[in-house]
Amino acid sequence: MNKQVLNATEAVKDIPDGATIMFGGFGLCGIPENCIAALVKQGTKGLTCISNNAGVDDFGIGLMLQQKQVKKMISSYVGENAEFERQLLSGELEVELIPQGTLATRCMAAGYGMPAIYTPAGVGTEVAAGKEVRNFDGKDYLMEYAFDADFAIVKAWKGDTDGNLVYKATARNFNPLMAMAGKITIAEVEELVPAGTLDPDMIHTPGIYIHRIFQGEKYEKRIEQRTVQKKA
């Protein structure tokens, strides 16, 4: 089942203004750099972005914020960049903050065909406002709905032409969850191999969830917090 497309430009070309898009990654780790660049170039506007973070001023989703392409961010932690803050305070940008585990699980729920899940995260806080609270075995939980996203854009380490994906280290994060959750899922990979090359026991995302895949180029993989120790 060949899912290969030429490049990022081709992969995102039908994403319309106003679409809801999930972006994999945690901070700048494991983000779909090529597709973000293609969306910036394409100039698609009015986007609702579901992404744990919103990038930094000059990288990641921050690049789309600079171009005012984003109408709304649904995230757990944002504001690592000045332009984000400016747009938020000026009312140009809408932000919905939700707990990180809830964000992840609402993606998973979509991929598993489960319309809603229960989580204790946010019970008794402003996150619970307007949500159904239900007690199971003496503990309160919030009912949270599965996400409904038009597109999911993820980044994997390796992928095959059938769309099977393998992630590396903590660049996995939200990528496999969002890969399952898009009506259309686009995967960019550092290395694209022919179907049959990857070990079928060691695939993180089965290709059935992937609609388009291409080998990205020139990955910058910027480090947000470079912390090191002196050589022993």
Added chain:
Amino acid sequence: MNKQVLNATEAVKDIPDGATIMFGGFGLCGIPENCIAALVKQGTKGLTCISNNAGVDDFGIGLMLQQKQVKKMISSYVGENAEFERQLLSGELEVELIPQGTLATRCMAAGYGMPAIYTPAGVGTEVAAGKEVRNFDGKDYLMEYAFDADFAIVKAWKGDTDGNLVYKATARNFNPLMAMAGKITIAEVEELVPAGTLDPDMIHTPGIYIHRIFQGEKYEKRIEQRTVQKKA
């Protein structure tokens, strides 16, 4: 975090009469042969077994049925053996049949700390009797509770001393789900390696879910339906 125990006898020795135990495997594929043998030898009785199937007369959970150790089976498909049928018809054995996907997802829910999940499986059938039906976006779903099992016993291909597990082919089936769902989880593996040997990107069950692990022996791996084609 060393979880290694000596063998199956040691791994199951504190399982008391009347315990609820999950057993990994689909049919006879990927079942914890060593632990089942140890439980038969130990003679633990009055067990509630959560397992997709109930083995055959002389293998798998069938061996425990022969010894009348099982009070109740919670399964999706049973009755591949005569003793099972006899006990069921005589009222010695209680059976609760639930859809296979529901069985799997109720295990997963336990491992993910989700008290309940929604699935459309069984809506409008006798499986729905007494269950809450809820409509999401025009489709009905049943609310199903997470399992609450005292023990889970699973079989993996490889494991390390920290309890990290890797499964092979379709022997994966329910094993990783049940591994997450036991209050105490016991893993038997074909090959036990030191922690640090397995690729951290390629582990199916993180060791945090595993309490005891040992290298099993003399795996018979019986085939239930041997289907072949003539050599080309």
Added chain:
Amino acid sequence: MALTKEQIAQRIAKELRDGYYVNLGIGIPTLVANYIPAGINVVLQSENGLLGMGPFPEEGQEDPDLINAGKQTITTVPGSVFFDSALSFGMIRAGKVDLTVLGAMEVSDQGDIANWKIPGKMVKGMGGAMDLVASAKNIIVAMMHSNPKGESKLLPACTLPLTGVRCVKKIVSDLAVLDVTPEGFKLLERAPGVTVEEIKAKTAGKLIIEGEIPEMVFN
């Protein structure tokens, strides 16, 4: 002439489209894999945890760790993936499997299906059938039009305990191809040599016959 089981499978195979992910149930549905049309690329899902199921292994190549949902030894094709049972039914529930083919004891003209339990007989269980029928976007039933006593299995309402409600989209029986519509069974094709009258006589549920009903064509 009523179709053989192989011919039912062969007719169902014509419903396959390039790029389909397909789940084939036990029995006649399994045979569909033998008739996948040339140029049509489909991936077979086995709900015990495999995408990319291949044919039975050659003698001596059986792997006890590699079976299908019917517990038969199988092989894989390039691009295959293994996963756990929750993800397997997750992708089914999420509508990622394009077509499910399964057998039935009874189907109602509303699309209800009964295929897991006969009261009074030993009940083996529903396995994954309830999940599949409740979740699949497109369900084709492969079945005999009548039971061994000659009674119709296409009914106004199922008499056996249900597996799922209003889910069957199409039936390929030994006598006919029928769509399940809001108005009832709509006759699309006849088995070669089988008359509309015979199908009428053997269909207890509401049957819609519009215009000329063509015979099935086998290549």
Added chain:
Amino acid sequence: MALTKEQIAQRIAKELRDGYYVNLGIGIPTLVANYIPAGINVVLQSENGLLGMGPFPEEGQEDPDLINAGKQTITTVPGSVFFDSALSFGMIRAGKVDLTVLGAMEVSDQGDIANWKIPGKMVKGMGGAMDLVASAKNIIVAMMHSNPKGESKLLPACTLPLTGVRCVKKIVSDLAVLDVTPEGFKLLERAPGVTVEEIKAKTAGKLIIEGEIPEMVFN
């Protein structure tokens, strides 16, 4: 003398038990990893998807694909595992993480915690904090006893928007170690040279003092 941040971390490290899986939040909690007692084996969980977090890499060994929940470059220890964010919070919700250490702006004497939002200031988000406090079996808060204005942060009720309710089990501040009990903050230990009277004066929430309160001991 009030404790330094390092000493707070050092004191919290004494709460670790052999075999614990531990999640350490950003800030002082991260420093706890530097004081794990000899003979105590703990595994550090980072909620972005790692069990078995190691120290920072040596210069030149940074891997952009390997970061912790604070987005810092890190390393792994033998036996480590990577997983996705849903499984990460799944194991947290399921109570598999034995101890969570995190910072707080305010804690109430009922165990409520506020640590994510100050009305009127730019809100960055709760990240994983709400999931952690709602799910963890055992939560220790590392915090300053008072804010820079000298106002107590251990209150009868939080004034800031809550992160979670009735969840904090223990507090290690720069002045004291306290258990959060149904009756209020129970004073367990004093920082060396800090008097019970000072702790009393700087604790706005209900404080329980029973018997002699020992000074903390550092090795």
